[in-house]
Amino acid sequence: MIEENQPSEEKFTGIANFQPKAPRFKPELGYGGQLAILIGLIGAGIVLGGIVSIPIWMGMTHTSILDMQKNMFNPAYANAMKMVQLVSTLFSFFLPAFVYARVVNKKPLKHLGFITTISSRQVFLVVIIATAGLFLSGALAELNQIIPIPKNWAAYFHKLEDDYSDQVLIMAKMKSFGDFLFTLIVIALVPAIVEESLFRGALQQILVKWFRNAWIGIIVTSIIFSAIHMSYYGFLPRAALGLILGFLYYYSKNIWLNILAHFLNNGIAVTSLYWDNIKGKFSKESMDDTTFPWYLGVLALVFIIGLMNEYRKECIKLGCQNIDNTISPSDNPFE
Secondary structure, eight states: OOOSSOOOSSOOOOGGGOOOOOOSOOOSSOHHHHHHHHHHHHHHHHHHHHHHHHHHHHHHHOOOGGGHHHHTTOGGGHHHHHHHHHHHHIIIIIHHHHHHHHHHOSOHHHHHTOOOOOOHHHHHHHHHHHHHHHHHHHHHHHHHHHSOOOHHHHHHHHHHHHHHHHHHHHHTOOOSHHHHHHHIIIIIIHHHHHHHIIIIIIIIHHHHHHHTOHHHHHHHHHHHHHHTTOOGGGHHHHHHHHHHHHHHHHHHOOHHHHHHHHHHHHHHHHHHHHHHHHHTOOSHHHHHOOOOOHHHHHHHHHHHHHHHHHHHHHHHHHTGGGOOOSOOTTOOTTO
């Protein structure tokens, strides 16, 4: 596949300067068709995940499916809840992404970005960017809370947040190091893999090429990524995380780096909750204490932009702009 306007070694002055156009060719299956297939597969995956989760829940809890909604808030069924979460995310996120990638490409994992082009400097920069992103997210969480909205909206959104916190409170109850590792896998590692595969490996690639503009594609993907979590008071932090993850993937085309950044974001939170468990301070209040002053968010943003520029330069040095992990005109995805 031939790419147009590939980035050169010119002096880089900002993320916005890096705007290579999408290839002029059109794949045999248009981007609108690809998006429709992906959406359909997500719907099917959600239904299938729910069906598969039922016998798992019943087998682990020995309760009726009719009482599942009520018992999901019972701490005695925490492990069953974690397994249901694990299965449902695999079916709802990774399976649709993989099947979609197989429809449009003979090498689905490569299409999603599971490639081996990587450097230690990329990894180092991703770790620092992900850490700085926590401060940006914390400042945006503070901003999200003070944005005025109608009282009835606020009551509804607070109810959603409380329900979510109650579920996390149960799943994040860790009595041993083994519980910590299991929770780390379910809440941090698996979501990082499956969500990055779907949102960056599949959806973002479609939108960036469809819109022929990296910024628009990444922003729209980030909005969808945040909205799908159904959290108003976490919308801005997750949207910001989505933007960071979007550019990490756009420059490197390597989903492993995204998984690392996403895992660090989730894993630090899980580790903090585990530490609270050990100290006997684990509560809903400790979970909500994740905001930072606005000035730390501004400093973090400046820091992230500078680091992202260095990350982009490292990607150019590795030749990531020449990596083509999507469908080429000569491929027939239906063979």
